[in-house]
Amino acid sequence: xTSTATTDTPVxxxxxxxxxxxxxxxxxxxxxxxxxxxVQRTLPELPYKKEDYVFVSGIGxxxxxxxxxxxxxxxxxxxxxxxIAMGVKATRPELSVWVxxxxxxxLSIGGNHFIHTLRRNPDIxxxxxxxxxxxLTKGQYSPTSETGKKTKSSPLGSIDHPFNxxxxxxxxxxxxxxxxxxxxxxxxxEILKAAALHKGTSFMEIYQNxxxxxxxxxxxxxxxxxxxxxxxxxxxxxxxxxGEKNEKGIVLDELGQPKAVRVEDVGIDAILKHDPxxxxxxxxxxxxxxxxxxxxxxxxxxxxxxERPTYEDMLHKQIADxxxxxxxxxxxxxxxxxxxxxxx
Amino acid sequence: xxxxxxKNTETATTELDQVIIRFAGDSGDGMQLTGTQxxxxxAMAGNDLSTLPDYPAEIRAPxxxxxxxxxxxxxxxxxxxxxxxxxxxxxxxxxxxxxKRYLHDVKSGGTxxxxxGAFTDRGLKIAGYEENPVNDxxxxxxxxxxxxITALTAQALSETELTPKQIDRCKNFYTLGVLYWMYSRDLQxxxxxxxxxxxxxxxxxxxxxxxxxxxxxxxxxxxxEIFQGRYEVGSRKNIEPGTYTALNGNRAVALxxxxxxxxxxxxxxxGSYPITPASEILHELSYLxxxxxxxxxxxxxxxxxxxxxxxxxxGHLALTTTSGPGLALKTEAIGLxxxxxxPMVIVNVQRGGPSTGxxxxxxxxxxxxxxxxxxxxxxxxxxxxxxxxxxxxAAVEAARIAVKYMxxxxxxxxxxxxxxxxxxxVPTLEELxxxxxxxxxxPATFQPYSRDEKTLARPWAIPGTPGLEHRIGGLEKQDxxxxxxxxxxxxxxxxxxxxxxxxxxxxxxxxxxxxxxxSGKLLILGWGSTFGVIxxxxxxxxxxxxxxxxxxxxxxxxxxxxxxxxxxxxxxxLVPEINFGQLDKLLRLEFLADNLVSLGIARGLxxxxxxxMAKANExxx
Ligand SMILES: Cc1ncc(C[n+]2csc(CCOP(=O)(O)OP(=O)(O)O)c2C)c(N)n1
Ligand code: SF4
Numbered sequence: 002x003t004s005t006a007t008t009d010t011p012v013x014x015x016x017x018x019x020x021x022x023x024x025x026x027x028x029x030x031x032x033x034x035x036x037x038x039x040v041q042r043t044l045p046e047l048p049y050k051k052e053d054y055v056f057v058s059g060i061g062x063x064x065x066x067x068x069x070x071x072x073x074x075x076x077x078x079x080x081x082x083x084x085i086a087m088g089v090k091a092t093r094p095e096l097s098v099w100v101x102x103x104x105x106x107x108l109s110i111g112g113n114h115f116i117h118t119l120r121r122n123p124d125i126x127x128x129x130x131x132x133x134x135x136x137l138t139k140g141q142y143s144p145t146s147e148t149g150k151k152t153k154s155s156p157l158g159s160i161d162h163p164f165n166x167x168x169x170x171x172x173x174x175x176x177x178x179x180x181x182x183x184x185x186x187x188x189x190x191e192i193l194k195a196a197a198l199h200k201g202t203s204f205m206e207i208y209q210n211x212x213x214x215x216x217x218x219x220x221x222x223x224x225x226x227x228x229x230x231x232x233x234x235x236x237x238x239x240x241x242x243x244g245e246k247n248e249k250g251i252v253l254d255e256l257g258q259p260k261a262v263r264v265e266d267v268g269i270d271a272i273l274k275h276d277p278x279x280x281x282x283x284x285x286x287x288x289x290x291x292x293x294x295x296x297x298x299x300x301x302x303x304x305x306x307x308e309r310p311t312y313e314d315m316l317h318k319q320i321a322d323x324x325x326x327x328x329x330x331x332x333x334x335x336x337x338x339x340x341x342x343x344x345x
Numbered sequence: 346x347x348x349x350x351x352k353n354t355e356t357a358t359t360e361l362d363q364v365i366i367r368f369a370g371d372s373g374d375g376m377q378l379t380g381t382q383x384x385x386x387x388a389m390a391g392n393d394l395s396t397l398p399d400y401p402a403e404i405r406a407p408x409x410x411x412x413x414x415x416x417x418x419x420x421x422x423x424x425x426x427x428x429x430x431x432x433x434x435x436x437x438x439x440x441x442x443x444x445k446r447y448l449h450d451v452k453s454g455g456t457x458x459x460x461x462g463a464f465t466d467r468g469l470k471i472a473g474y475e476e477n478p479v480n481d482x483x484x485x486x487x488x489x490x491x492x493x494i495t496a497l498t499a500q501a502l503s504e505t506e507l508t509p510k511q512i513d514r515c516k517n518f519y520t521l522g523v524l525y526w527m528y529s530r531d532l533q534x535x536x537x538x539x540x541x542x543x544x545x546x547x548x549x550x551x552x553x554x555x556x557x558x559x560x561x562x563x564x565x566x567x568x569x570e571i572f573q574g575r576y577e578v579g580s581r582k583n584i585e586p587g588t589y590t591a592l593n594g595n596r597a598v599a600l601x602x603x604x605x606x607x608x609x610x611x612x613x614x615x616g617s618y619p620i621t622p623a624s625e626i627l628h629e630l631s632y633l634x635x636x637x638x639x640x641x642x643x644x645x646x647x648x649x650x651x652x653x654x655x656x657x658x659x660g661h662l663a664l665t666t667t668s669g670p671g672l673a674l675k676t677e678a679i680g681l682x683x684x685x686x687x688p689m690v691i692v693n694v695q696r697g698g699p700s701t702g703x704x705x706x707x708x709x710x711x712x713x714x715x716x717x718x719x720x721x722x723x724x725x726x727x728x729x730x731x732x733x734x735x736x737x738x739a740a741v742e743a744a745r746i747a748v749k750y751m752x753x754x755x756x757x758x759x760x761x762x763x764x765x766x767x768x769x770x771v772p773t774l775e776e777l778x779x780x781x782x783x784x785x786x787x788p789a790t791f792q793p794y795s796r797d798e799k800t801l802a803r804p805w806a807i808p809g810t811p812g813l814e815h816r817i818g819g820l821e822k823q824d825x826x827x828x829x830x831x832x833x834x835x836x837x838x839x840x841x842x843x844x845x846x847x848x849x850x851x852x853x854x855x856x857x858x859x860x861x862x863x864s865g866k867l868l869i870l871g872w873g874s875t876f877g878v879i880x881x882x883x884x885x886x887x888x889x890x891x892x893x894x895x896x897x898x899x900x901x902x903x904x905x906x907x908x909x910x911x912x913x914x915x916x917x918x919l920v921p922e923i924n925f926g927q928l929d930k931l932l933r934l935e936f937l938a939d940n941l942v943s944l945g946i947a948r949g950l951x952x953x954x955x956x957x958m959a960k961a962n963e964x965x966x
Pocket of ligand 1: 061103134136138143
């Protein structure tokens, strides 16, 4: 073997390093492809070694994600990816742990694990691919499908009231909560990076088009002709503006409810400025309700980004504090603690 | 009240082989503590022991009621004891409710030590007595010793600074002192314990009072004329030298897993969700952070099991603990563990079922659930511990198999084992079986689903290892590469591998021991916590000269080949279980045995010697 000089500078990784090189089996045109590309593009920009990435997923079309990533990966069981990721992160805090999940996976069967993970705040990145339908099981309504949605299992229209994933995540007081749209590649990469660098659980809802069972669910946010009216980009410290020429903005009415106004009518200073660092999640919650009525635009970007100690930091601090001299305690002492006696 | 007068005569001491005492009183009376102290002192005196606590089912039952009675039973002996015993020699009744609750467990002619100070009109009424049973002749079949422990304790502690209420709480040490006198026990271990327990922060006055109460109780024994004599239960001969401690089953499981993690050289992870009677394992391990134990109280059983799967993938010795209904919820994650071929230990402290069933009572009815309760072909080794302290070694064995064969392993204990305790010889690390962990690290040769020739285990390759990045999951794996594969022949081959891998464990386990002859008229075959009661029965029957042997199974799945061979060598095989015949069914299936007789008694209680004895005698004709 030829000796090569060892160097501390890590080899710069590229998108290709994260491509598992197997056939991707999503339907051609599925929004999942764009998300995969964005993740593969973003990882080389993060301060982790390739072997330190772990992708954990549940079950669903989106949960095939780990197979396509040339990292450590675990395709697990329906809805449980956050709990499995929790076991990985609790034991190996140094790893960069990611969860890929769908709206059915995360919010139906996995609803409990989803909220509890956000509550605990381990440094895990959750990517929720929201196509507002069950893809893998071929088109039943999901917990994010709109009331009245006609599907195979709701031929007369769904009578379920839908979840808004960002609202749910805020209810669980997640520390990083964002939303993006699959087609908006640059924006997806930018928010992905911020999510990955966030210390604590980052939750990204990704509006994803399922062209087979729910095609066009987000057309109002992706079609050129209407996009500007329907999408509001959240940027820290910037006023909440939207419209073709950013001519409209959001103010609060007398009841504290968001209201769209023309900037020229009120002046730019009257427009609400975005503050994702507000410790109280109510402001972000208010934003998360926008767009549901079809009157106000739907916000995308980072709703909330606050600091809170991570689960694993607190866990391992307790372990360290329990060993004042840094050494693991002696097994024999443990086995004879309580009362013991000797027979010779 | 009269102070007992000193006697000059030497009290006669009678030698006994074995005594069974139950301390019983209101849950506030400190009976568990009293029982534990008596147990530890007896252990230090060289007795063998077996104990069983009985707590009230309600968290805060009203004081003085039958529902609020707390009992602690201990059998101590100069010989080996296997069970806390069927019938009591002595029942200590701190109040009328304790008498009401447990009188039927006392053998005829047995001793009732009664705190007459609590047998007031009010106390009797709360317990549901119309007349004082001590005076109405209903206890004529027993030896009743009445002592006004309430008053005597108050008298002994009148000089202390304690309030009357605090003094009343010292009754249990007074009682303990009386029993220490009766059974010729040394006060010193308990005096040491008291001194240690009430160290510092102004608690010295409690130490002083409790020590005083203990000594006063002992002195009362010396001086009161109500005792006919004292007893001595000698120390056991032929005990293996070493350091001993008393362990209950839950603590033994916890310590066994810590020892296994040390033996394997990898840290322990526990993901758990509280459930009776398994919670105590979570509690015990949560205290052991200084042993590098990571505990995670999950949001439910599913998350608990899943966190275990994640921790195993990440390279920890992964454990989850639960009881029957919890195991039901963990099923899917265990199946994932099977196909991902990752090591993990699932402890199921069985309780009465189905559903919520009898949560505080014991049962052995999860055997079928453990062996068969998963979708698809998903074989998982199943072990059962036979006694409280043996839970330690059973846990180590479960971890050994899990790591060596890269598989989930289910360890069954039960409510009776969980709470009962007995002496345990503390082993050195080197005495424990080897648990070799070698994480894969060579990118040149690594394949996620290559197999060890001997064990058929796949390599354990953990995240963070350069060059070994790979994907696993619940979809069927292609042989060797681990890629997703729907190929029919590959599927057949892979479930074949997983089945064969588990089958091979049968050659890597100890053959079940036979207690008695290798062949004969009757074999009594058991598993799990019924070991002790079967051993006691077989010993008695053999003493009567009957052709009876015992075989006990630690490994339920896969089973050692000797099991099938042994069944054939007996005319009849009696299978007592705390269920409706689950092992019996399993044996019929595995060995096509037709000489089996099932004895299934599921009353939420440990089996009694008498139950098995009757059936055995019937079969022996
Ligand atoms: C325990 C269990 N129940 C049900 C299923 C079937 N199942 C697989 S995926 C899925 C829904 C997935 O929907 P979603 O999370 O929205 O993912 P998508 O396929 O749309 O990406 C269901 C119900 C399963 N695999 N496991
Ligand atoms: S069914 Fe829908 S979500 Fe699934 S791969 Fe096809 S397009 Fe994508």
